[in-house]
Amino acid sequence: MRKKIVAGNWKMNNDLQESLKLFSEVANMVKDEVSNDAEIIVSAPFTNIYALDQWKNGSDIHDKIKLSGQNCCWEESGAYTGEVSAKMLKSIGAEYVIIGHSERRQYFAETNALLAKKVDLALKHELIPIFCIGETLQEREKNIHLDLIKNQLQEGLFHLIKSVVKTVVIAYEPVWAIGTGLTATPEQAQEIHAFIRQLIVEGYDEETANEVSILYGGSCNPSNAASLFSQKDIDGGLIGGASLKSRDFTDIIKTFNS
């Protein structure tokens, strides 16, 4: 059965001290207030993951919050100045890695073919990819968004065999909803999530499609999380801005209690 997941993507925010403060606040709130079994993930900047893992191991929250990278290199190692490998991430305590976020696709020209290589390396080093897909406003207006999403999945993810693809997390993040305050309505998001799940059925089978968690991302906050997460094919959220505030992030996690 697929997992319920709330993942915070801190993006390029929080230095070391700020990261430790926010993470410990979230951890304490989660410990005191969260009674559901949602998987909670914090995707922090590379530079801070090791310290967060150390803090976590010395606390009584241990496995309650998992750590994630925000990207990894498409190559195993070598002369790639400035890059960080999947193996390095794994060695400092990350259990997940975001791959193909729209900001990486936009600012770093990451293609589906490149992302497929990242997915393979992440899995090789036992990191669970959180594979991001989603359309821009122009693509939606031109009504090519379904084809685009299909392509993103077919070229970036569907080369995996059935037993592996079911371990991966997919995040649907419409680019027009990211950081804009323009959330997709629960119905709009559900429509695309159902479409994604159907593509998994077509590429693999129903059983596999039912194992894959599909998260929604894009201006998700404590007021809209419950209505989004109650949709049949929405298994949680990938949260940007609201994950930078411990109260908001915890309140989003708690929507799985209700």
Ligand SMILES: O=C(CO)COP(=O)(O)O
């Ligand atoms: O990009 C996102 C998460 O990866 C979403 O960001 P916001 O929640 O700030 O819109």
